[in-house]
């Protein structure tokens with residue numbers, strides 16, 4: 001017998017409910033949800049109400065606000081995150097990595113640690129890995145890259161490392177053949193990051209606005225197009241936390257519309273286009 005599809009009764013979000021939802025999201029993730037997102041929130045909530053077979057938004061709010069609502073809070077925040085990314089996005093940072101940062105690190109023999117914070121589905125950490133392997137293959141042995149995101153779904157994609165051939169627009173034919181292999185699925189349209197590159201990256205679910213399970217320092221942190229969703233005071237806190245986990249002389253690279261404000265420049269000095277350096 002076919003099970004009838006569950007449809008919650010028609011509903012709308014009251015001002016009070018919207019306020020409660022946006023405060024819950026902000027408290028958990030730091031993400032600011034403005035009133036213009038109301039329509040989008042409603043559409044995403046509709047999916048969650050159907051999945052959980054709930055009749056009212058009030059029931060859903062009880063779940064996400066409750067002490068045992070962590071898993072649902074995570075799922076809800078994941079459904080709201082903007083995960084847009086691409087290989088070699090804002091490519092001046094990869095040129096900066098190769099031309100300015102790696103030569104400075106080449107003078108040392110210690111491990112090189114790079115963090116892609118807010119890495120989405122992995123294109124950013126894999127672009128970092130390709131840049132290093134291409135310019136300084138001898139550094140691969142001491143390179144480790146951490147990719148992190150709040151969203152478990154995008155991290156699963158990043159770990160698989162499989163991408164539609166059509167999404168590899170920023171990648172040269174040379175990089176395509178050296179760093180990707182066809183997926184044996186009979187269709188031949190998807191490409192997988194080669195193991196040599198995948199092995200350089202580990203992934204971890206980290207909420208940038210909660211405690212970080214980080215014990216070692218980084219040489220470079222990419223945190224691009226992620227802090228833009230946070231309030232200015234949350235961003236400031238984040239820049240300070242990045243300063244604390246960078247080595248002296250380490251670099252922070254941020255998105256094109258983000259800035260470390262002047263009051264933090266004693267911690268992170270401007271060092272290029274949306275690039276900052278911790279004093280050595």
Ligand SMILES: C[S@@+](CC[C@H](N)C(=O)[O-])C[C@H]1O[C@@H](n2cnc3c(N)ncnc32)[C@H](O)[C@@H]1O
Pocket residue numbers: 029030031081082083084085086089117118119120121124148149150151154206207208209223224225226229255
């Ligand atoms: C637009 S993507 C940026 C991806 C990549 N850095 C780039 O520039 O192409 C923003 C990512 O930040 C993640 N994000 C949002 N809030 C976060 C938080 N509080 N902690 C960690 N990641 C978060 C989202 O899940 C999303 O994958």
